[in-house]
Amino acid sequence: MLTRKQHELLCLIHDRLREDGVPPSFDEMKEALDLRSKSGIHRLIMALEERGFIRRLPNRARAIEVLRMPEQAVPGATPRGKFNPSVIEGNLGRIRPKVGREEPDAPVAIPVMGRIAAGSPISAIQTRSHTISMPPDMLAAGEHFALEVRGDSMIEAGILDGDTVVIRRQDAAETGDIVVALIDDEEATLKRLRRRGSSIALEAANPAYETRVLGPDRVRIQGRLVTLLRKY
Numbered sequence: 001m002l003t004r005k006q007h008e009l010l011c012l013i014h015d016r017l018r019e020d021g022v023p024p025s026f027d028e029m030k031e032a033l034d035l036r037s038k039s040g041i042h043r044l045i046m047a048l049e050e051r052g053f054i055r056r057l058p059n060r061a062r063a064i065e066v067l068r069m070p071e072q073a074v075p076g077a078t079p080r081g082k083f084n085p086s087v088i089e090g091n092l093g094r095i096r097p098k099v100g101r102e103e104p105d106a107p108v109a110i111p112v113m114g115r116i117a118a119g120s121p122i123s124a125i126q127t128r129s130h131t132i133s134m135p136p137d138m139l140a141a142g143e144h145f146a147l148e149v150r151g152d153s154m155i156e157a158g159i160l161d162g163d164t165v166v167i168r169r170q171d172a173a174e175t176g177d178i179v180v181a182l183i184d185d186e187e188a189t190l191k192r193l194r195r196r197g198s199s200i201a202l203e204a205a206n207p208a209y210e211t212r213v214l215g216p217d218r219v220r221i222q223g224r225l226v227t228l229l230r231k232y
Contacts, residue, residue: 002051002070008033009044010053014066023064039156039205046158046228055137067137107133110166112146116180116190118159119151119209134166138227143169145223147180147190154178154190157205163230165190167223178225184218193221 002010012032016024024032029041045064048054053070057063109131132146149163157178159165173179179193181202191202194211200219202212 002048002053005033005035006044006047007070009041010048010066010069013054013064014069017064017066037156039158042156043158049138049227050230052135106136108136108139108144110134110139110144110146112148112164114147115150116147116165116188117151118149118154118161118190118204132164132229134227139166140168140226144226145169146229149190153204153206153209154192155206157192159190159205159228160230163228165225166227166229168226169223171221173221173224180222180225182220182222183212183214185220188222190225 009029012029013023016022026038026041030036030038033041033044035041045054045056049056053066053068055065055067057065110133112130112132114129134144144166146164146166149159149161149165152161159178167180173193175193175195177193178190180188180190181193181200182188183202189202191204191212194201194203196213198216199213200216202214202219204211
């Protein structure tokens, strides 16, 4: 069940994709839904993605794909079937790129590697505690791991205390990516990456927290955020 704002945003994206071939910008979404900030739009998009209505395509600006619509929005639509989670033995957390048309893949087992700070950095990533099952459509190609979020420094990016973030393992990232960063090989934190000349800025999405600017030799990228899970 979608909220009224979630339903309005989904219909807006669907209509614009059908008419123009591209989704509306965040500013257009904010104006159409009469919201005060883009962070509200981001939270709505994350909620639609979590519920399987849309998918954001990696490494492409304004790339959103509508996967399905509620029955009341598209007459005669058939709801997607439920998926039954199952653990894949071996190749844990890894998904390969598809070649051509294939049958839907089985869920992927993603290892949960402890907690990550969205606030003051905490100790480095721990060993695996358990696994979660994810549909491959919600993942990028490559190897993934998950972390439980503690803190509120990324709240305006739609990431709340208690959420679980799914991270694609990689050692490089672009400016603007939300990353897991390891500082001085001791502290791990979830922040938005900005490059400032030869320095690296780890930027919070909460004005209560200061941006940390560090030398490149002090920061190692552990991975990039690809999706988020939330329990209600």
